[in-house]
Amino acid sequence: MRVGTRVLAVLMLPVAFVRAPGRARHLACQWALRLRYPTExxxxxxxxxxxxxxxxxxxxxxxxxxxxxxxxxxxxxxxxxxxxxxxxxxxxxxxxxxxxxxxxxxxxxxxxxxxxxxxxxxxxxxxxxxxxxxxxxxxxxxxxxxxxxxxxxxxxxxxxxxxxxxxxxxxxx
Ligand SMILES: [Zn+2]
Missing domain, CATH: 3.30.1380.10 (Muramoyl-pentapeptide Carboxypeptidase; domain 2)
Incomplete structure (x- = not known):
């Protein structure tokens, strides 16, 4: 699960980069965690x-x-x-x-x-x-x-x- 979430975040980095160039890692991390913990x-x-x-x-x-x-x-x-x-x-x-x-x-x-x-x-x-x-x-x-x-x-x-x-x-x- 942990590895899967990390892979997801890496995959989402390019999209995050387009949205917010300086904060791509921040954004991709929040997206991946939202998918991992959907009820949060x-x-x-x-x-x-x-x-x-x-x-x-x-x-x-x-x-x-x-x-x-x-x-x-x-x-x-x-x-x-x-x-x-x-x-x-x-x-x-x-x-x-x-x-x-x-x-x-x-x-x-x-x-x-x-x-x-x-x-x-x-x-x-x-x-x-x-x-x-x-x-x-x-x-x-x-x-x-x-x-x-x-x-x-x-x-x-x-x-x-x-x-x-x-x-x-x-x-x-
Ligand atoms: Zn408390």
């Missing part, structure tokens, strides 16, 4: 977060042959609320639910700066190299969850054990 949706992400994510996965793809797909990016408040309430029902309490899913007012997915990625190897690549793009893993218990955090000036933000670990209202996640 980058809409609604903060434009700077989206740009950072696309740049990071372009580097991963061409330099290291690593695919990075988006499982979940921006969610609207209603969807996040539904997911949170489902987790409240499943876990039995509001407090327990917050360790896995945050309510909309605290969720970085609702703010458009969070990206859940796949596969595991792609997430590992992003954990190693994402800092160059201000993308950081922010929770010990979620290897897939990354956030765009340019405000930390190139330093990784403090990693929390799980969502909801920061006190309510001071949470940055």
């Amino acid at each position: 949706n980058l809409d609604g992400l903060d434009p700077r977060a989206r740009k950072a994510f696309e740049a990071a996965r372009t580097q991963a793809f061409w330099q290291d042959g690593q695919l990075i797909g988006l499982t979940s990016g921006h969610r609207d408040a209603a969807e996040q609320y539904r997911m949170f309430m489902e987790e409240v029902r499943r876990s039995g309490s509001w407090g327990a639910a917050r360790r896995t899913v945050l309510p909309p007012e605290e969720s970085s997915h609702v703010r458009g700066i969070a990206m859940d990625v796949r596969p595991t190897e792609g997430a590992y690549w992003l954990e190693l190299h994402g800092g160059r793009y201000d993308l950081y893993r922010t929770y010990d218990n979620e290897w897939w969850h990354f956030e765009y955090r340019p405000e930390t000036d190139g330093r990784p933000p403090v990693r929390m054990p799980h969502p909801g670990a920061a006190p309510y209202h001071s949470a940055t996640c």
Whole structure:
């Protein structure tokens, strides 16, 4: 699959070159990944977060042959609320639910700066190299969850054990 996606991207390079001469590799990479992960949706992400994510996965793809797909990016408040309430029902309490899913007012997915990625190897690549793009893993218990955090000036933000670990209202996640 990985090799197939790379071959596809190489095949699409000439078309990408016609569309955007200076950004052909970037464009061909996004097209190939869209075909590999047809359900991914980058809409609604903060434009700077989206740009950072696309740049990071372009580097991963061409330099290291690593695919990075988006499982979940921006969610609207209603969807996040539904997911949170489902987790409240499943876990039995509001407090327990917050360790896995945050309510909309605290969720970085609702703010458009969070990206859940796949596969595991792609997430590992992003954990190693994402800092160059201000993308950081922010929770010990979620290897897939990354956030765009340019405000930390190139330093990784403090990693929390799980969502909801920061006190309510001071949470940055
Ligand atoms: Zn997430």
